[in-house]
Amino acid sequence: xxxxxxxxxKVGTVRSPYATGxxxxxxxxxxxxxxxTVHVRPIRPEDAAALQRFQMAQSERSTYLRFFAALQxxxxxxxxxxxxxxxxxxxxxxxxxxxxxxxxxxxxxxxxVTRYDVTDDQPGRRTAEVAFNIAxxxxxxxxxxxxxxxxxxxxxxxxxxxFIAEVLPQNRAMLGVFREAGYDVEQxxxxxxxxxxxxxxxxxxxxxxxxxxxxxxxxxxMQGLLSARRVLLVGPAGTGQSADDTTIxxxxxxxxxxxxxxxxxxxxxxxxGDDVTWADLAPDxxxxxxxxxxxxxxxxxxxxxxxxxxxxxxGVVVMSAGWAEAGPAGVxxxxxxxxxxxxxxxxxxxxxxYGLLTNVPGARLRASLALTAPRPGRVGLFSQSxxxxxxxxxxxxxxxxxxxxxxxxxxxxxxxxxxxxQYWQDDPHTDVxxxxxxxxxxxxxxxxxxxxxxxxxxxxxxxxxxxGSVVPPGHTVRATRAxxxxxxxxxxxxxxxxxxxxxxxxxVAQVLAHQPLPAGxxxxxxxxxxxxxxxxxxxxxxxxxxxxxxxESLSAGAxxxxxxxxxxxxxxPDACDAVVLVSVPVVLPRxxxxxxxxAEAAARTGRTTVVSALGLHGMPDELAASHDGRExxxxxxxxxxxxxxxxxxxxxxxxxRTQDHGAPVRPALREGVSDGVARTQARTLVExxxxxxPDGTVLDQEAATELLACYGLSLWGSxxxxxxxxxxxxxxxxxxxxxxxxxxxALRHRADLGGVRLDIADAEDLTEDAERxxxxxxxxxxAPDPVLEVQAMAPTGVACVVRSVEDELFxxxxxxxxxxxxVDLLDDVxxxxxxxxxxxxxxxxxxxxxxxxxxxYQGAPAADxxxxxxxxxxxxxxxxxxxxxxxxxxxxxxxxxxxxxxxxATIRLRPAERRTDALRRALPG
Numbered sequence: 001x002x003x004x005x006x007x008x009x010k011v012g013t014v015r016s017p018y019a020t021g022x023x024x025x026x027x028x029x030x031x032x033x034x035x036x037t038v039h040v041r042p043i044r045p046e047d048a049a050a051l052q053r054f055q056m057a058q059s060e061r062s063t064y065l066r067f068f069a070a071l072q073x074x075x076x077x078x079x080x081x082x083x084x085x086x087x088x089x090x091x092x093x094x095x096x097x098x099x100x101x102x103x104x105x106x107x108x109x110x111x112x113v114t115r116y117d118v119t120d121d122q123p124g125r126r127t128a129e130v131a132f133n134i135a136x137x138x139x140x141x142x143x144x145x146x147x148x149x150x151x152x153x154x155x156x157x158x159x160x161x162x163f164i165a166e167v168l169p170q171n172r173a174m175l176g177v178f179r180e181a182g183y184d185v186e187q188x189x190x191x192x193x194x195x196x197x198x199x200x201x202x203x204x205x206x207x208x209x210x211x212x213x214x215x216x217x218x219x220x221x222m223q224g225l226l227s228a229r230r231v232l233l234v235g236p237a238g239t240g241q242s243a244d245d246t247t248i249x250x251x252x253x254x255x256x257x258x259x260x261x262x263x264x265x266x267x268x269x270x271x272x273g274d275d276v277t278w279a280d281l282a283p284d285x286x287x288x289x290x291x292x293x294x295x296x297x298x299x300x301x302x303x304x305x306x307x308x309x310x311x312x313x314x315g316v317v318v319m320s321a322g323w324a325e326a327g328p329a330g331v332x333x334x335x336x337x338x339x340x341x342x343x344x345x346x347x348x349x350x351x352x353x354y355g356l357l358t359n360v361p362g363a364r365l366r367a368s369l370a371l372t373a374p375r376p377g378r379v380g381l382f383s384q385s386x387x388x389x390x391x392x393x394x395x396x397x398x399x400x401x402x403x404x405x406x407x408x409x410x411x412x413x414x415x416x417x418x419x420x421x422q423y424w425q426d427d428p429h430t431d432v433x434x435x436x437x438x439x440x441x442x443x444x445x446x447x448x449x450x451x452x453x454x455x456x457x458x459x460x461x462x463x464x465x466x467x468g469s470v471v472p473p474g475h476t477v478r479a480t481r482a483x484x485x486x487x488x489x490x491x492x493x494x495x496x497x498x499x500x501x502x503x504x505x506x507x508v509a510q511v512l513a514h515q516p517l518p519a520g521x522x523x524x525x526x527x528x529x530x531x532x533x534x535x536x537x538x539x540x541x542x543x544x545x546x547x548x549x550x551x552e553s554l555s556a557g558a559x560x561x562x563x564x565x566x567x568x569x570x571x572x573p574d575a576c577d578a579v580v581l582v583s584v585p586v587v588l589p590r591x592x593x594x595x596x597x598x599a600e601a602a603a604r605t606g607r608t609t610v611v612s613a614l615g616l617h618g619m620p621d622e623l624a625a626s627h628d629g630r631e632x633x634x635x636x637x638x639x640x641x642x643x644x645x646x647x648x649x650x651x652x653x654x655x656x657r658t659q660d661h662g663a664p665v666r667p668a669l670r671e672g673v674s675d676g677v678a679r680t681q682a683r684t685l686v687e688x689x690x691x692x693x694p695d696g697t698v699l700d701q702e703a704a705t706e707l708l709a710c711y712g713l714s715l716w717g718s719x720x721x722x723x724x725x726x727x728x729x730x731x732x733x734x735x736x737x738x739x740x741x742x743x744x745x746a747l748r749h750r751a752d753l754g755g756v757r758l759d760i761a762d763a764e765d766l767t768e769d770a771e772r773x774x775x776x777x778x779x780x781x782x783a784p785d786p787v788l789e790v791q792a793m794a795p796t797g798v799a800c801v802v803r804s805v806e807d808e809l810f811x812x813x814x815x816x817x818x819x820x821x822x823v824d825l826l827d828d829v830x831x832x833x834x835x836x837x838x839x840x841x842x843x844x845x846x847x848x849x850x851x852x853x854x855x856x857y858q859g860a861p862a863a864d865x866x867x868x869x870x871x872x873x874x875x876x877x878x879x880x881x882x883x884x885x886x887x888x889x890x891x892x893x894x895x896x897x898x899x900x901x902x903x904x905a906t907i908r909l910r911p912a913e914r915r916t917d918a919l920r921r922a923l924p925g
Contacts, residue, residue: 023087025914026154028922029342030095033142035220035314036345037923038111040150043092047110048083051094054110059136082115088158089118089128093151095143098309098343111135114147116155116163125680128155130163130198132174142213144177149210149920152183152200156919157912159687161680163198182206201679202919204664207835211448214921215422221347222415222423224314226358226405228290231367232281232313233257234272234304236296252295252319255369256355262371265364283310293355293367295319298333301351305340315415316341317367318350319386324411334413341414342923349415354389354408360429368406377402378431379513380424382417384409384438388464388502392436395506399618401513404429414924416441418449425453432512433459434505441478441924443487444811444917447494447833451661454495458512458653461496462505463487478916480809482831489831490810493840495656497649507646510619510635511610517654518608523647524576525551526566526598528583536582536640543648548576554594563597571601578608578647582640595622599634603627608650610643611636662839665873667712677874679881682710686884689909696886696910704905711878713871713890716903718791724770728763730790737761740769742777743787745906759793766790794903797896798853798863802872803889804879811915812879816872818850819892834880841869841876854895867900868893883912 027041043051055063055074063072074082085092092115099109112134120127130151134143155163167174169189178185178196182205186197235253253271260269270276270289281287289311294301301318308316323334334351341348349356355368359376366373369386374396381396381403383389389408396403404427407420417435424430433453440446440463450459480486491498499505523545527533533551540547552566570579581598595613602609603625611623616636623634637643667677685707689697699707705715719730720743731738742755755776757769770788777786799819807813810833817829830847832840845851845868856862871893879885886908894901 021087023154026087026093026150028150028920029338030146030150030921031217031221031923032138032146033140033217033220035217035222035224036141037221037342037347038095038097038143038146038345039339039343040093040095040147040922042087043083043085043094043113043115045080045083047094048079050096050108050110051083051113052079054113054133054135057135058133062133062136062139085115087154089121091116091151091154091158093147093154095138095147096343097345111138112143112147114151116151116160118160119164125162125684126158126160127162127164128160130165132177139173142217144174145181145213146921148177148181150922152198153918153920156200157914159683161200161683163196163200165196165198167194167196168192169194180209182209207919210919210921211452215425215449215452217921218419218422219426221314222419225291225347225349225415226356226365226407226423227363228267228314228356228365228367229363230268230270230289230291231260231365232270232272232276232289232292232308232311234292234294234296236300249295249297249320252369256293256295256319256367259369259371260366263366263373265358265366265373266362267364267366269366278307281307281311288312290314291356291367292316293319298322298330298337298351302333302337302340305337305344305346308346309344313344313346315347315349317353317355318348318410318413319353319355319369321352323351323413334411338414338924347415347419347923348413349407350410351413352386352410354383354386354393354410356408357403357406359402359404368408370406372397373403374406375400375402377404377513378429379403379434379509380405380407380420380427380430380432381434381436382407382409382420383436384412384417386410388436388438392434392502392505395502399506399510401506401510401619412439412441412924416924418442418445421449421453421459425456431457432509433457434509435459435461436502436505437461437463440487440490442916443490443809444833444915447490448917450491450494450496454653455657458650459494459496460499460505460508460512461491462499462501463491478809480807481805482807482810482813483827483829486807486810486813486831486833490833493833495653495661497653499649503642504645507635507637507642508649510637511608511646511650514619514633514635515602515608515610515650516606517657518578518647518651519654520577521545521651521655522548522577523644524548524570524579526570526579526581526594527551527553528555528594529553532582532584532640536580536644539641539644540580540648543644543651545578545644545648545651558594560593560597563594567594567597567601571605571607576607578610578651580640580643580647581609581611581613581634582643583611583613592622595634596625599623599625599632600627602634603630603632608647609634610647612638612640612643660839662837662842664835665838665841665877667870667874667877677712677877677881678710682707682878682882685710686882686909690884690911693909694911696908699907699909704907707878707907708902708905711874713874713902715905716791716794716901718789718904721770721788721790722786724767724774727766727770727788727790731760731763731766734790734792737793738766739791739793740766740773741789741791742773743789744777791903794894794901795896795899797894797900799892799894800868800900801889801891802875802893803887803891804875804885805887806879806883806885806913808913809916811883811917812876812885814844814872814876814879816844817848818853823848823850832876834876836873836876838869838873841873844872845869861897863895864898864900865895867898868895871900871902883915884909886910 029037029039094110095112096108099107101107114132116128116130118128184199187194236249292313294304323330357368357373358365383392409415424433523540525536530553533553537547537551583594604627611634619633708715721727721730737759740757760766801817801819804814812834814832815829817823828848830844832844854863889906890902892903
């Protein structure tokens, strides 16, 4: 896993437009293949001693593969060079873990290092030589792949987009790291050395590789927590501190002990101060624990985490509060907690967590405040705050709905719903995933993970406060300017089922956990009265489902043979896709016969069935039946509307599972643009513009035309003029007929205010129009010298608007709508978060209410929707590629019968900010 750097390399200095301060944003905690963690950060000059220790501990083989020579110690001159970098042309990252020196003092030990040195400084094609060295003990744990992701991300931020490396042929591990990363790689053998060239532009394959590795490591990390068998309970007294008065932390400790005594599961609880002491858990004691549950003030929690070193603990559940919700000092304490825990290879659940529960047979984990666990089942439940976890757990018990796992992340400083979804994807004990979220700290990652999970298991989500801007205490979330419904779009794009509250969450979970997915939306109805049947039919139609045949109605006192005949007809082959039973007797409380018949038929046929019956709610025994040794339970609901709503959501999810979600958009080839996109030219242009305008700039027409051309988008030519004579000259150059517009953004699109004249065919008309428009502009605008714009007429078509904005939370947000005041006032706009698929793009175009205008509305010719979708796709790719693209607005895009013309573009650049879902694996920090 080592890769060489020649000891005699000379490094020059070149002026750079990039900042050269210590890039703290490059620091990250990462999970390795075995689920443990390391800290990655830029190298510092004071790391010289640690780097020398690292080198001296390496094997002779690792040293040879790294330096092409036997080098036990790094010469002082080279050592100084290796730790002295500018973080631009020369950068290095180290992976570190806590260590102890001979005197017992704490120190940081380097376990891996990677670096690049720029060798070709041409803008847009900047190339660097890269090198790696991984500690012998960690080779094979995926650290080389992690460091490649991080050094590649750092290099891209500094304008480097190609790595070269010299690798010995026998260093198959390092060659495998490059080859398997998913980037475009070339290699050739020369004079006994393999030269590898790596294009750092992300590819579909590199994204897929990163996501797959991220999935495996995060799932393994969660498995280390949820498979814990020896749990250590640490309270205020256990850290050597004592409280004069009873504290919440002490009460939490008491509750955990009571809960474990009432329902110990298959775990052993060790109480610090009662069962064991810190001395008993010293690294040389051979006493190990798997998980620690800590309820103590923040400083004592951090001290306890430090003392857990060497105990084997894979994680810590922090139940106490007093962290980020306590202000800046609390935020700093939380940061220290994460740094300490991750440095020790542990994950953090909490703070303010309700704990962890699992119901895996023979491996039941009890590390929570719950006195008794819900019954075993196939539902995994994640909740953030402890109060919502209490509510959800009690609701599950009341409904008789079984759980496989319960995870309460509290303020989710570290472990989040994303981590648990990664675990549940491959968990054989979980079939349905339920999430109660207070915030989404990384919507892009959530969407990516949830979409992958929802392909194999249903995901039901409640997001509290979705329609407001309140962030619960203790949560740190990036600010966002995206529309409120943007989160709804993220959830829709993810394929999850969105519930409004816990009640709806459990309603849907009941159906998914105990019923098969319906094959379609045809619904058969059996009700205890005609009025109920009509009510249910209305609810079915409102849910977007189809009623099959006239609804059956049977009174509660109907003979058994009539019930059997009605049920047999309802469950006949291909009679319907799902059944709704509603039984509310007015006088005779006799529903057993109908419920039993329906339960047996549902078990026999495997047809999706939901029930609303008086006195039944949740998963009652009265609605259970067996078939071929398999028990089937029918979900019961308080009202028919609840039952039908839940069924409708499940049908929609089932349809989503079977739909083609498309492939990532790849712009087709256009003249002068290889692979549909000229990324190198685009990067060169953006770097050049930002070097001239470090704080950002709005592109002029020439620069906007050049940037759009890199993505195969042609901006319709225009000329800026200030007099009628200049307007005529411009028209003669562009060709008649022309359009004349006031260049001011306030009036550019306002024909009603005299800001636009179309189809001007000769010089006389143009002169008159220009004079009138200049007069109107002078009256309407404060500027004393108005500017006009002359543009050749484009083919007549439907005017549309395509926009993209780089949001701090969501990253690039692409939107689409038709042009016009009414559309703007009604906010008739669709949104998408790149990378988009062709199906996403088609949905965006068809999703606006005014979309019929594109398809021949009221006899008008149909527009070239394919050309419009191509424009939208290219903008989405540009927005995804260029985080410097603060905003782009193509307005209008005239979509004619053939082709789509971009008539005007407003593009703003600013220095790039790191996106929440950067192309590197990292834990919250």
